[in-house]
Amino acid sequence: MEESAEPHGISQALRQIEAQIARYADRYGRPEGSVRLLAVSKTKPLSAVREALTAGQTWFGENQLQDALGKIEGLGDSKAVWHFIGPVQSNKTRPISEHFAWCHSLDRLKIAERLSSQRPQDLEPLQVCIQVNIDGEATKAGIAPGELDRFADEVAALPRLELRGLMAIPRPSQSLAEQREPHRRLRELLEGLNARGHTLDTLSAGMTDDMEAAIAEGATIVRIGTAIFGARNR
Ligand SMILES: *Cc1c(COP(=O)(O)O)cnc(C)c1O
Numbered sequence: 001m002e003e004s005a006e007p008h009g010i011s012q013a014l015r016q017i018e019a020q021i022a023r024y025a026d027r028y029g030r031p032e033g034s035v036r037l038l039a040v041s042k043t044k045p046l047s048a049v050r051e052a053l054t055a056g057q058t059w060f061g062e063n064q065l066q067d068a069l070g071k072i073e074g075l076g077d078s079k080a081v082w083h084f085i086g087p088v089q090s091n092k093t094r095p096i097s098e099h100f101a102w103c104h105s106l107d108r109l110k111i112a113e114r115l116s117s118q119r120p121q122d123l124e125p126l127q128v129c130i131q132v133n134i135d136g137e138a139t140k141a142g143i144a145p146g147e148l149d150r151f152a153d154e155v156a157a158l159p160r161l162e163l164r165g166l167m168a169i170p171r172p173s174q175s176l177a178e179q180r181e182p183h184r185r186l187r188e189l190l191e192g193l194n195a196r197g198h199t200l201d202t203l204s205a206g207m208t209d210d211m212e213a214a215i216a217e218g219a220t221i222v223r224i225g226t227a228i229f230g231a232r233n234r
Helices: 006-027 046-054 065-075 090-099 109-118 145-156 176-195 211-216
Strands: 036-040 059-062 081-084 102-106 126-131 161-167 202-204 221-224
Touching: 006 036, 006 046, 006 211, 046 065, 059 065, 065 081, 065 090, 090 109, 102 109, 102 161, 109 126, 109 145, 109 161, 126 145, 145 161, 145 176, 161 176, 176 202, 176 211, 202 221, 211 221
Parallel strands: 036 059, 036 221, 059 081, 081 102, 102 126, 126 161, 161 202
Antiparallel strands: none
């Protein structure tokens, strides 16, 4: 009897991605363990998250609140740590502040203020990254690089948020050299903030197609969906 490959697909993919992360980290002189894997489970069923959890993956990324809440509630008590990585609407800030440990996609002060004031007192501060529109694309979310200093100061002052770093989704490009360019600029923005007195330790950068470029330029969290869970239905 032939065994189906499917039940082992996700755990195998996770092992492969972790090995690839370690290889790239080594290749680019990054310290061991300095790049963390965020498994982007958006659109995927609860069973896929369960399978990844069983394989030892604990960080999960979601970009749509309803989809995420179904899985968070379905899972109940578990080791899963939830990261919100999508656009935050102001009427969704409360459940995000209640159910997530991280939000990677801050780009409006009003949203940041709501998340801070709604963060439950019995939870540690919400860990946040500022999303930067690194290629200045009209259709993309994120703060313009020129507005970053001021926005970072405002976010860092909010009591129930802990500003950890920056996130970006660069415009797709083909070669490794081209892919590195926006990630390099993101790293330089982070270094600029730290030179001004911030103590940020997080670059949330790199997806399935540009993971190597992001690691080469200092990513500390890579957000990987397709390579773990397979292609998404549109
Ligand atoms: C979907 C998504 C990802 C994962 O993309 P893949 O190409 O499937 O790895 C990463 N980050 C954000 C913000 C996303 O929305």
